[in-house]
Amino acid sequence: MLDKEDVTVLILAAKKKLGLKWEEIAEKIGMSPVFTHSACMGMNAFPLAKAEELVAVLGLPAEAAEVLAESPNKVFDYTVPTDPCIYRFYEIVGVYGPTLKALIHEKFGDGIMSAIDFDMSVTRVPSPKGDRVKVEMSGKYLQYNAW
Amino acid sequence: MLDKEDVTVLILAAKKKLGLKWEEIAEKIGMSPVFTHSACMGMNAFPLAKAEELVAVLGLPAEAAEVLAESPNKVFDYTVPTDPCIYRFYEIVGVYGPTLKALIHEKFGDGIMSAIDFDMSVTRVPSPKGDRVKVEMSGKYLQYNAW
Amino acid sequence: MLDKEDVTVLILAAKKKLGLKWEEIAEKIGMSPVFTHSACMGMNAFPLAKAEELVAVLGLPAEAAEVLAESPNKVFDYTVPTDPCIYRFYEIVGVYGPTLKALIHEKFGDGIMSAIDFDMSVTRVPSPKGDRVKVEMSGKYLQYNAW
Amino acid sequence: MLDKEDVTVLILAAKKKLGLKWEEIAEKIGMSPVFTHSACMGMNAFPLAKAEELVAVLGLPAEAAEVLAESPNKVFDYTVPTDPCIYRFYEIVGVYGPTLKALIHEKFGDGIMSAIDFDMSVTRVPSPKGDRVKVEMSGKYLQYNAW
Amino acid sequence: MLDKEDVTVLILAAKKKLGLKWEEIAEKIGMSPVFTHSACMGMNAFPLAKAEELVAVLGLPAEAAEVLAESPNKVFDYTVPTDPCIYRFYEIVGVYGPTLKALIHEKFGDGIMSAIDFDMSVTRVPSPKGDRVKVEMSGKYLQYNAW
Amino acid sequence: MLDKEDVTVLILAAKKKLGLKWEEIAEKIGMSPVFTHSACMGMNAFPLAKAEELVAVLGLPAEAAEVLAESPNKVFDYTVPTDPCIYRFYEIVGVYGPTLKALIHEKFGDGIMSAIDFDMSVTRVPSPKGDRVKVEMSGKYLQYNAW
Amino acid sequence: MLDKEDVTVLILAAKKKLGLKWEEIAEKIGMSPVFTHSACMGMNAFPLAKAEELVAVLGLPAEAAEVLAESPNKVFDYTVPTDPCIYRFYEIVGVYGPTLKALIHEKFGDGIMSAIDFDMSVTRVPSPKGDRVKVEMSGKYLQYNAW
Amino acid sequence: MLDKEDVTVLILAAKKKLGLKWEEIAEKIGMSPVFTHSACMGMNAFPLAKAEELVAVLGLPAEAAEVLAESPNKVFDYTVPTDPCIYRFYEIVGVYGPTLKALIHEKFGDGIMSAIDFDMSVTRVPSPKGDRVKVEMSGKYLQYNAW
Amino acid sequence: MLDKEDVTVLILAAKKKLGLKWEEIAEKIGMSPVFTHSACMGMNAFPLAKAEELVAVLGLPAEAAEVLAESPNKVFDYTVPTDPCIYRFYEIVGVYGPTLKALIHEKFGDGIMSAIDFDMSVTRVPSPKGDRVKVEMSGKYLQYNAW
Amino acid sequence: MLDKEDVTVLILAAKKKLGLKWEEIAEKIGMSPVFTHSACMGMNAFPLAKAEELVAVLGLPAEAAEVLAESPNKVFDYTVPTDPCIYRFYEIVGVYGPTLKALIHEKFGDGIMSAIDFDMSVTRVPSPKGDRVKVEMSGKYLQYNAW
Structure with missing residues (x-):
C-alpha cells in the first residue's frame, strides 16, 4: 500500500x-x-x-x-529552518510580521490573510543590477467574528 | 538621549x-x-x-x-509567533519553504533570494468571493560562491 | 494614552x-x-x-x-500552559487533534475549521453523576485552494 | 505479538x-x-x-x-502541532484558554472540566455563507479539594 | 486592590x-x-x-x-525545576512515571489519579539510619469515558 | 548479547x-x-x-x-510527559513543589528528600464517593553540607 | 525586610x-x-x-x-550556560558524564555521588608549562535502594 | 569499515x-x-x-x-541529562558555576580552566559515615587575550 | 539512485x-x-x-x-553544537556578534556580510608560544534596501 | 556603585x-x-x-x-540570534563547523582553536563587484590531553 x-x-x-x-x-x-x-x-x-x-x-x-x-498531514519542523534559502523567508516573517499585520488591519479591518484559500507564485525578474526573485502570495481576507 | x-x-x-x-x-x-x-x-x-x-x-x-x-538591532521572537495574522505567514513558510527553494533553484541555480536587497508590498484585491490580501516580495538573487 | x-x-x-x-x-x-x-x-x-x-x-x-x-495583538505562551483548567484543553487537542482532522476531512473534504470566523460557548449541564461542562465551538469550513 | x-x-x-x-x-x-x-x-x-x-x-x-x-500510552508531540487543521485548535486554546477558565469558575466554582470523564462530537452545520464545523465537548466538572 | x-x-x-x-x-x-x-x-x-x-x-x-x-491561576515553570529539593520529585516522576501508570491500570482499569480531587501530606519518620521524609498523596480514581 | x-x-x-x-x-x-x-x-x-x-x-x-x-542508564524525556496518567504527577510537582520544599525545610532543616535511598507504593483505597489512588513515597532526609 | x-x-x-x-x-x-x-x-x-x-x-x-x-531557593538557568569559564565545566559533564557514572558504578555499586552531602575546593597548581586549575569534589556515595 | x-x-x-x-x-x-x-x-x-x-x-x-x-566528534545531549548519577554533576555546575568562576578569577586573573589540556580522576575515599566519591579535575589556566 | x-x-x-x-x-x-x-x-x-x-x-x-x-539542502542542528572544536566558534559568534555588527555598520553602513557570496580559509601560523589557527572569512557587503 | x-x-x-x-x-x-x-x-x-x-x-x-x-560575565542568548548581520555568522558556523573541525584536525592533530587566547579583526576589502567584509580570527591551537 x-x-x-x-x-x-x-x-x-x-x-x-x-x-x-x-x-x-x-x-x-x-x-x-x-x-x-x-x-x-x-x-x-x-x-x-x-x-x-x-x-x-x-x-x-x-x-x-x-x-x-488524499488530505495530507502537513508536518514541518517547528522553530527555525536552517537551509539559508528557506531561512531568509523565516527571517522576513520575523522582521516584517508586525508590518504585514498592521497594513492588513489598516486596509481590511480586524482579520487575517487566509493560508488555506491561498495561492502563490515565483517568477524571475530581469534587472541590470542582478536578476530578482519575485514571490507573490494571495489569500482571502478573513474577518474575525464578533458574537 | x-x-x-x-x-x-x-x-x-x-x-x-x-x-x-x-x-x-x-x-x-x-x-x-x-x-x-x-x-x-x-x-x-x-x-x-x-x-x-x-x-x-x-x-x-x-x-x-x-x-x-541608525542601523537597528533586528530582534524578534525565535520559534513560533502566536498572533494568528502573523502565524499564517510562518505556516506558509513551513508548508511552502521547500517549494520556494526548489523553484528558485530551478529558475536561477544554486542560490537564494536576498532578504537584505529586498522590498515588499501589501495590496487589497477585490474579488466577488471575498477580497484578497496580496503580498508581493522581491529580493535580489544571490548565487552561492564556489572557490 | x-x-x-x-x-x-x-x-x-x-x-x-x-x-x-x-x-x-x-x-x-x-x-x-x-x-x-x-x-x-x-x-x-x-x-x-x-x-x-x-x-x-x-x-x-x-x-x-x-x-x-482596536485590533489586538494575540500573544500567548507557546508550548504548554500550566494551569490545570487550561492544560486539560491543551491535552484534548493533543489526544484528539488527529481525530478532529480525520473527521473534518471525512465530512467536508480537504480543509480546516476556521479559528477566525469562529464562535464558542460554555454551558453547565446538570447530571445526576455530577454536572458537566459543555463547550461548543463552531467555525466556518475553509477548503484548501488548488491552483 | x-x-x-x-x-x-x-x-x-x-x-x-x-x-x-x-x-x-x-x-x-x-x-x-x-x-x-x-x-x-x-x-x-x-x-x-x-x-x-x-x-x-x-x-x-x-x-x-x-x-x-489495553490501556494506551497517550504520547503526542508537546509544544506546537504544525498541521493547519490541528494547529487552529491549539490556537483556540491559546487565545480562549483564560476565557474558558474564567467562565468555568463563574459557573461552577474553583475547578476544571475533566478530560478523562469526557466526550466529544464533530458535526456539519449547513449555512448559506458556507457550512460550519461544530465541535462539542463535554466533561465532568471536577472541584478542587481543600483539605 | x-x-x-x-x-x-x-x-x-x-x-x-x-x-x-x-x-x-x-x-x-x-x-x-x-x-x-x-x-x-x-x-x-x-x-x-x-x-x-x-x-x-x-x-x-x-x-x-x-x-x-479566589480561584488562582496556577502558573509554574514548565520543563525542569532547578532547586535540588524540588528537582528530586521531578526525577521521581521521570523514573517512576510509567510504573505509576502501570500499577494504576492494573489495580483500577483504564484511568488516572485525579490531581484535582487530591490531597497530600508530608511527615517525618524517625529511623536509626537517618530520619526519612514521607510524602503521601491520594487522588480520586477517574475512569476514562468510552462513548 | x-x-x-x-x-x-x-x-x-x-x-x-x-x-x-x-x-x-x-x-x-x-x-x-x-x-x-x-x-x-x-x-x-x-x-x-x-x-x-x-x-x-x-x-x-x-x-x-x-x-x-546491571546499573541502568535512567533516560527519560526531559520537559513534559504527555500521557494524562503521568502528566498529573508532573502537574502535582509543579503546583506543590515549593510546598514540599517549605515543609521539608520546616520539619528537617536545610536539605532534601533523597530520590536514591527511596521507596514508593501504590494502593487502592475504597471510598463511597469513588475509590482513591494512594501513593506513598519515602526517602532518606539528606542535610546540605556546610564546609 | x-x-x-x-x-x-x-x-x-x-x-x-x-x-x-x-x-x-x-x-x-x-x-x-x-x-x-x-x-x-x-x-x-x-x-x-x-x-x-x-x-x-x-x-x-x-x-x-x-x-x-535561611534555606535558599537554588534557581539557575537550565540548559546551557554561556560564560566560557562556566561553560567549560558544563562541557566536561557532557563529555565525561558517562565515564563518571561507569567508574562510580565500578568502584561502589549501583548508586551516585551526593550533590548534597558534598564539598569542593579550587586550588592553583604551579606548572612549568603554565599553572593549572585544580578542582576537587567529594560527595557521599548513595546506594540505590531496592525494596 | x-x-x-x-x-x-x-x-x-x-x-x-x-x-x-x-x-x-x-x-x-x-x-x-x-x-x-x-x-x-x-x-x-x-x-x-x-x-x-x-x-x-x-x-x-x-x-x-x-x-x-581518530579525532572523535564529541556529541552529547545539550540541555539536561536525566540519569541521576550524571544529573548531580550538572546540578553542581548549575549551583557552583559562578563560584568556580569567581575563585578562578581571584586566584589567576581573567581567564578560564581549559577543558582540553585537562585530566580527571575518580577515587573512593573511606569514611566512617559512609564512603565518599572524590572527583579531581585539573586543567591548564588560559588567560583571555587583550589585543 | x-x-x-x-x-x-x-x-x-x-x-x-x-x-x-x-x-x-x-x-x-x-x-x-x-x-x-x-x-x-x-x-x-x-x-x-x-x-x-x-x-x-x-x-x-x-x-x-x-x-x-546538485543544490544541497543545508540542514544543521539549530541551537548549540556540542563538539568543543565547533562550539568555540559558536561561542565566538555569541561573544563577538554585536561587535562584528557594530564594526560592519561603522565601515560600510546599514548592511551585512553575505554568507552566500562568501569564502573562507584555514591556515596554520607558527608561533613560538604555540602555533595558531587562523581563519579568514570574506563575504560581499550587502546594503539593506530602503524603498 | x-x-x-x-x-x-x-x-x-x-x-x-x-x-x-x-x-x-x-x-x-x-x-x-x-x-x-x-x-x-x-x-x-x-x-x-x-x-x-x-x-x-x-x-x-x-x-x-x-x-x-573587572572580569566580565559573558552572557549571550543561547540558541539562535535573530539580527541578520549576526545570524549570518551563526549560519556560517552551522554550515562550515564540521569543515573547520576537519581541517584543524588535518593540519594540527586532535585539538581545537582557542576562543580565549584569541584575536580578531574586521576590514573592508575594495572589489569591483562590490566591496567585501573580511573577518580574520586567530586562536592558539590547543591539543587534547591524553593521560
Whole structure:
C-alpha cells in the first residue's frame, strides 16, 4: 500500500529519468508550479483528475493517483529552518510580521490573510543590477467574528 | 538621549493625534508603506533625509531623525509567533519553504533570494468571493560562491 | 494614552466594584460571555458600538472605547500552559487533534475549521453523576485552494 | 505479538479495502465516531466487547481485540502541532484558554472540566455563507479539594 | 486592590513577625499544612470561612480574605525545576512515571489519579539510619469515558 | 548479547503468556510491585539473587539475570510527559513543589528528600464517593553540607 | 525586610570597600572559600553562628545574619550556560558524564555521588608549562535502594 | 569499515567476556581509567601506540587501532541529562558555576580552566559515615587575550 | 539512485583507501580545501566540471558527479553544537556578534556580510608560544534596501 | 556603585557627544577595534592601564576604570540570534563547523582553536563587484590531553 512518501520518491525518480522541470510538469497537468511541487512533496492534495493526469505524465503506478488526492498531514519542523534559502523567508516573517499585520488591519479591518484559500507564485525578474526573485502570495481576507 | 523604542512611542502617539494612516505617512515622505511601518517600528533604518521628512510630518523632536537613521538591532521572537495574522505567514513558510527553494533553484541555480536587497508590498484585491490580501516580495538573487 | 492592558485593569476593578459577573456584563451589551471576556482581556476587538456600551455599563473613561475596538495583538505562551483548567484543553487537542482532522476531512473534504470566523460557548449541564461542562465551538469550513 | 501500532495499520488497510468511513465503522459497533477513531489510532482503549465487534466488522485477526482493549500510552508531540487543521485548535486554546477558565469558575466554582470523564462530537452545520464545523465537548466538572 | 501576590507577601511578613510555623498556622485554621502553604502561596483557593480565619490569625487586612478565596491561576515553570529539593520529585516522576501508570491500570482499569480531587501530606519518620521524609498523596480514581 | 531493552521485551511476553500481574510477579520474588515494575522496565537494578528468581519465575534465558542486575542508564524525556496518567504527577510537582520544599525545610532543616535511598507504593483505597489512588513515597532526609 | 538578593548586594559592596578577597573572608569565618562564596551568592545557607561572624567581619546590618541562614531557593538557568569559564565545566559533564557514572558504578555499586552531602575546593597548581586549575569534589556515595 | 560506534560495541563485548574492569584495562595499557573509558566510548582519541596496546589486550581486530586514534566528534545531549548519577554533576555546575568562576578569577586573573589540556580522576575515599566519591579535575589556566 | 549522503560515504572510503588529505584532494581539483570539504560533506554544490574531476581523482562511480553538483539542502542542528572544536566558534559568534555588527555598520553602513557570496580559509601560523589557527572569512557587503 | 552596564551607557553617550568612531577610540588607546568594542560592551576586561586611558579619552568618571578592568560575565542568548548581520555568522558556523573541525584536525592533530587566547579583526576589502567584509580570527591551537 503506497503512502505519500513512497509516491514522492517515485515522482522524483520519474522526473529525473524524464528530464522534466517542475514548471514543465505543472504545465502538462494545467496546475501552477508552486502547487504542483508542494502536492508532489505531500504537502497538498491534488484534485483527483489532476492526480490522474500526473500519473499518466510521469508513468506512475495507477494507485498513486488516489494517494496524491488524499488530505495530507502537513508536518514541518517547528522553530527555525536552517537551509539559508528557506531561512531568509523565516527571517522576513520575523522582521516584517508586525508590518504585514498592521497594513492588513489598516486596509481590511480586524482579520487575517487566509493560508488555506491561498495561492502563490515565483517568477524571475530581469534587472541590470542582478536578476530578482519575485514571490507573490494571495489569500482571502478573513474577518474575525464578533458574537 | 532618545532610542528607537522611544521614537516608536512618539510616532504612534503623533499618528493617533493626527489621525493618519501608515499609507498616508508613507506617501507624505515618498517611501513605501511596508518600509515606512517597519522603520517606524525600529526594524529598518530610514535614509537621513527621509527621517527628517518624517520628523517634520509628525512633529517629532529634531533629534529623532538621527535615531531613525541608525542601523537597528533586528530582534524578534525565535520559534513560533502566536498572533494568528502573523502565524499564517510562518505556516506558509513551513508548508511552502521547500517549494520556494526548489523553484528558485530551478529558475536561477544554486542560490537564494536576498532578504537584505529586498522590498515588499501589501495590496487589497477585490474579488466577488471575498477580497484578497496580496503580498508581493522581491529580493535580489544571490548565487552561492564556489572557490 | 491608555492601552489594552490598562483597560483590562480598569474593567476588572469596575467589575469587582459593581459585583457583576461576566455573563451579566455580556447580557447588558448583547454579546456572548466568551467573546465579551476575551475582548475584555485584550484578545479580541469589540465592534465600536459595543465598546461604547461596555464603557457606559462599567463607567470606564470615554477613551477606553476606542482602545477596546482596536485590533489586538494575540500573544500567548507557546508550548504548554500550566494551569490545570487550561492544560486539560491543551491535552484534548493533543489526544484528539488527529481525530478532529480525520473527521473534518471525512465530512467536508480537504480543509480546516476556521479559528477566525469562529464562535464558542460554555454551558453547565446538570447530571445526576455530577454536572458537566459543555463547550461548543463552531467555525466556518475553509477548503484548501488548488491552483 | 501485535501492538497498538500494528493494529492501527491493519485497521487502516481494512478500512480502505472495505471502503468504509469512520462514521460507518462507528455506527456498526455502536460507538461515537470520535471515540472510535481515537481508539483505532491507539489513543483510547475500547471496551473488550466493542473491540471484538470491531475485529468482526473489519476482519482483523482475533488477537487484535485484546490489544484494542489495553490501556494506551497517550504520547503526542508537546509544544506546537504544525498541521493547519490541528494547529487552529491549539490556537483556540491559546487565545480562549483564560476565557474558558474564567467562565468555568463563574459557573461552577474553583475547578476544571475533566478530560478523562469526557466526550466529544464533530458535526456539519449547513449555512448559506458556507457550512460550519461544530465541535462539542463535554466533561465532568471536577472541584478542587481543600483539605 | 490587593492581588494574590500581595497577600503572599503580607502572609510571609506576618508569619515571620509572629514566629509561626506553617504547621502551626495550619492547625489554627483547621486545615492541613500542605494545603495551607500552597493556598498562601497563591496556588490554591481557601474556602472563604478559612480565609477569614487566616486573616484573623495573622492580622491581615480584611480584604485579603476575598483574595485568598479566589480561584488562582496556577502558573509554574514548565520543563525542569532547578532547586535540588524540588528537582528530586521531578526525577521521581521521570523514573517512576510509567510504573505509576502501570500499577494504576492494573489495580483500577483504564484511568488516572485525579490531581484535582487530591490531597497530600508530608511527615517525618524517625529511623536509626537517618530520619526519612514521607510524602503521601491520594487522588480520586477517574475512569476514562468510552462513548 | 542481551541488553536491558531486550530483557524488557522478554518479560512483557512472558507476563502476557503466563497471565501474571505485576503484583503477583513482585510477590513471587519478594520485592515490592513498584520496584519490580521499574526494574523490569530497565529503570532500576535488581539484586542478583532477585534477578535470578525472576528469571526462574518467568522462564527467561539464564543470561537475563546478569542484565537485570546491571546499573541502568535512567533516560527519560526531559520537559513534559504527555500521557494524562503521568502528566498529573508532573502537574502535582509543579503546583506543590515549593510546598514540599517549605515543609521539608520546616520539619528537617536545610536539605532534601533523597530520590536514591527511596521507596514508593501504590494502593487502592475504597471510598463511597469513588475509590482513591494512594501513593506513598519515602526517602532518606539528606542535610546540605556546610564546609 | 531584607531578602537574600539584598544581602548579596550588601556583601559585594562591603567586600569592595574593605578590599577583601573571598579567600580572606572565608578564612576569617573559618569556612571554605567555595562554600563562603556560594552562600554569599544566596545558593547555600550559612550555619547561624557563621552568618553572625560574617555580619561582624563585613559590617552588615544585624538582620542579615538570619537571612544568610535561611534555606535558599537554588534557581539557575537550565540548559546551557554561556560564560566560557562556566561553560567549560558544563562541557566536561557532557563529555565525561558517562565515564563518571561507569567508574562510580565500578568502584561502589549501583548508586551516585551526593550533590548534597558534598564539598569542593579550587586550588592553583604551579606548572612549568603554565599553572593549572585544580578542582576537587567529594560527595557521599548513595546506594540505590531496592525494596 | 569500522567506525567508533562499532569499536565501542566490540570493546564492551570483549570486556564482558574477559571479565575485566575499566581500571584493569587502563592499567594494562598504562593510561588513566577516566581517559581509557571515555576514549573507549568514542569521546577521546587514543595515541596510536596506546590504541594498539588496547587492541592486543582485548583481542580486537587490527583495524580498530586506527579508529580509536581518530579525532572523535564529541556529541552529547545539550540541555539536561536525566540519569541521576550524571544529573548531580550538572546540578553542581548549575549551583557552583559562578563560584568556580569567581575563585578562578581571584586566584589567576581573567581567564578560564581549559577543558582540553585537562585530566580527571575518580577515587573512593573511606569514611566512617559512609564512603565518599572524590572527583579531581585539573586543567591548564588560559588567560583571555587583550589585543 | 545515489543521493548526497551516499556520495559522502563513498568519498570518505576512497579518501581513506588512497591515503589523501583534504588539502591534497582540493589541490588536485583546483578548489580550496574549505569548499572542497564542505561540498564533499553535502553542504555545497560543486560546479559540474569540478565534480567530474573529483570523481576521476577518487575513482567514484560516474553518476556521483551529477549528485555532487546538485543544490544541497543545508540542514544543521539549530541551537548549540556540542563538539568543543565547533562550539568555540559558536561561542565566538555569541561573544563577538554585536561587535562584528557594530564594526560592519561603522565601515560600510546599514548592511551585512553575505554568507552566500562568501569564502573562507584555514591556515596554520607558527608561533613560538604555540602555533595558531587562523581563519579568514570574506563575504560581499550587502546594503539593506530602503524603498 | 557603577557596574559594567552603567559604564557601557556612559561610553555610548560620550562616544556620541564626541563624535568618535570605534576605530578612533581604539586607536587612541592603542588597542584593536574588535577588542575595544567588545570590552566597552562589557564582554571583555581591559587591562587597567588601557581602561584608564579610555576613561581619559572619553571623559568618564574615574571609578569607571576599575569596572572596565573587572572580569566580565559573558552572557549571550543561547540558541539562535535573530539580527541578520549576526545570524549570518551563526549560519556560517552551522554550515562550515564540521569543515573547520576537519581541517584543524588535518593540519594540527586532535585539538581545537582557542576562543580565549584569541584575536580578531574586521576590514573592508575594495572589489569591483562590490566591496567585501573580511573577518580574520586567530586562536592558539590547543591539543587534547591524553593521560
